[in-house]
Amino acid sequence: MMWALEYDPDIFSTYEETGAAASKIERFKPKVKSIRQFGKYERENMKNRAHDDDGPVPISVFLVASVLKENSPKLLQEARGIDDVIRILNNVNGNLDAKRACAVALKLHRKYLKKVIWNFLFLSQLFSRISLQQPNFIQSLLSIEH
Helix, strand or coil, X not given: CCCCCCCCHHHHHHHHCCCHHHHCCCCCCCCCCCHHHCCHHHHHHHXXXXXXXXXXXXXXXXXXXXHHHHCHHHHHHHCCCHHXXXXXXXXXXXXXXXXXXXXXXXXXXXXXXXXXXXXXXXXXXXXXXXXXXXCCHHHHHHHCCC
């Protein structure tokens, strides 16, 4: 799957971090390269860089979402428990169209990035309006101890 999307293998190490080290991962910093050297998925990430501290969401999450989206009617009708879900998904693996699953995964990824960017822009505009009306509001939010 990663090779089909011409995935940038340099960011694979960010997904392998586990435990206490995962909380210490700094914000994802891509290498300085031409955007033409990246594959489809990574170019989409470069264009629409999400403004979160966790780095990019792996494409495998969107692949699973695409398989679940394609099979949601069957899952909703036939599944009564986790055993039925596993049985249905095991039957799907043999009949899975990889090209279609990749296309749906990329569509879901684009939709996710648009929503993340829109939410970020909305919140930044909201905080700028609040800070203009009440200059000490953001400092009071940051000083609240949890």
